[in-house]
Amino acid sequence: MSLFERLKSDATASWNAYVNHAFVRRLGDGTLPMAAFRHYLVQDYLFLIHFARANGLAVYKAATLEEMRFAHRSLKAILDIEMDLHVRLCGEWGLTPAELEKTPEHSATMAYTRYVLETGLRGDLLDLHVALAPCVLGYAEIADSLVELHGGIDTDNPYAHWISEYSGDAYREVAASAADALDRLAETRMTGARYPHLLTVFDQATRLEVDFWQMGLDAAREG
Numbered sequence: 001m002s003l004f005e006r007l008k009s010d011a012t013a014s015w016n017a018y019v020n021h022a023f024v025r026r027l028g029d030g031t032l033p034m035a036a037f038r039h040y041l042v043q044d045y046l047f048l049i050h051f052a053r054a055n056g057l058a059v060y061k062a063a064t065l066e067e068m069r070f071a072h073r074s075l076k077a078i079l080d081i082e083m084d085l086h087v088r089l090c091g092e093w094g095l096t097p098a099e100l101e102k103t104p105e106h107s108a109t110m111a112y113t114r115y116v117l118e119t120g121l122r123g124d125l126l127d128l129h130v131a132l133a134p135c136v137l138g139y140a141e142i143a144d145s146l147v148e149l150h151g152g153i154d155t156d157n158p159y160a161h162w163i164s165e166y167s168g169d170a171y172r173e174v175a176a177s178a179a180d181a182l183d184r185l186a187e188t189r190m191t192g193a194r195y196p197h198l199l200t201v202f203d204q205a206t207r208l209e210v211d212f213w214q215m216g217l218d219a220a221r222e223g
């Protein structure tokens with residue numbers, strides 16, 4: 001069993017709360033209030049800035065050139081590919097990247113991103129990759145299961161862009177190589193004694209993903 005599969009099955013309650021969150025279900029059937037999605041996407045842009053930093057930290061924490069190249073590719077994928085979606089969609093709402101960057105961070109954004117960075121600063125590359133795993137692997141799984149559930153991408157769904165970005169080949173490749181990287185790191189760094197802490201990190205990061213979806217839904221309720 002891959003390390004990702006093992007962590008997921010030991011954190012089932014949190015994982016299910018994340019991948020089956022009401023935000024996800026309503027994104028999938030197109031009933032998510034646009035205010036919730038907008039709030040989420042702007043915060044997600046801020047999230048990605050710090051996620052890029054976390055991958056920069058992974059470059060620094062790398063012990064081999066292969067690990068360094070992997071972290072560098074992930075960093076580039078965030079800056080050059082994933083953030084483009086946010087810039088494009090936010091641009092349609094009249095928001096420029098400069099305005100996005102100036103938006104105040106919500107505490108859910110701050111909590112999640114700083115938790116990942118702190119975990120990586122305190123621990124080694126395996127701790128850091130376990131903290132990053134719910135993000136990359138979770139979004140790929142979520143988008144894939146939405147496509148499967150709805151038998152493809154409904155172009156009338158206002159969130160079709162989001163679903164197609166995260167279910168597309170480029171993102172699927174990023175996710176597959178993240179799962180691989182986790183297994184390669186585990187080969188040299190995993191011990192039985194480390195596992196309980198790694199599971200705590202994975203579970204905590206997953207619960208912070210749940211809070212991130214909830215932040216989006218709550219914004220629509222307040223607005």
Ligand SMILES: Cc1ncc(CO)c(N)n1
Binds near residue numbers: 082135136139
């Ligand atoms: C909160 C969050 N988790 C995961 C991803 C996937 O990169 C994202 N963009 N945002």
